[in-house]
Amino acid sequence: xxxxxxxxxxxxxxxxxxxxxxxxxxxxxxxxxxxxxxxxxxxxxxxxxxxxxxxxxxxxxxxxxxxxxxxxxxxxxxxxxxxxxxxxxxxxxxxxxxxxxxxxxxxxx
Numbered sequence: 001x002x003x004x005x006x007x008x009x010x011x012x013x014x015x016x017x018x019x020x021x022x023x024x025x026x027x028x029x030x031x032x033x034x035x036x037x038x039x040x041x042x043x044x045x046x047x048x049x050x051x052x053x054x055x056x057x058x059x060x061x062x063x064x065x066x067x068x069x070x071x072x073x074x075x076x077x078x079x080x081x082x083x084x085x086x087x088x089x090x091x092x093x094x095x096x097x098x099x100x101x102x103x104x105x106x107x108x109x
Contacts, residue, residue, distance in 0.1 A: 010041075010046055011047070011048065013041075014038070014041060014046060014048045014049050015048075017034040017037055017041075017049075018034075018038065018048070018054070020034035021034045021038060038050075038051075066091070066094070066095070067094070
């Protein structure tokens with residue numbers, strides 16, 4: 001089986017390097033080389049190369065529960081359907097955010 005050829009665009013290269021850096025089973029030398037290359041690309045301003053831009057690495061903004069853990073959560077078939085359609089929208093509605101475009105604009109800014 002032959003390895004697929006690497007793409008020629010920077011986002012693909014950055015993604016491949018990040019995958020190597022984040023793979024615990026990768027050889028140490030490969031991880032170090034990938035990290036060094038990501039540092040070089042980050043210094044050159046390549047988007048996504050700097051770990052500060054990676055999703056999931058930032059600390060939680062709050063440790064507070066989104067719901068009272070002592071109260072039962074009402075569930076209905078329609079709520080499950082809404083959740084399966086869009087988890088984020090369901091959570092935002094539970095927090096009181098409406099579909100009003102003015103509200104959506106304030107969340108985006």
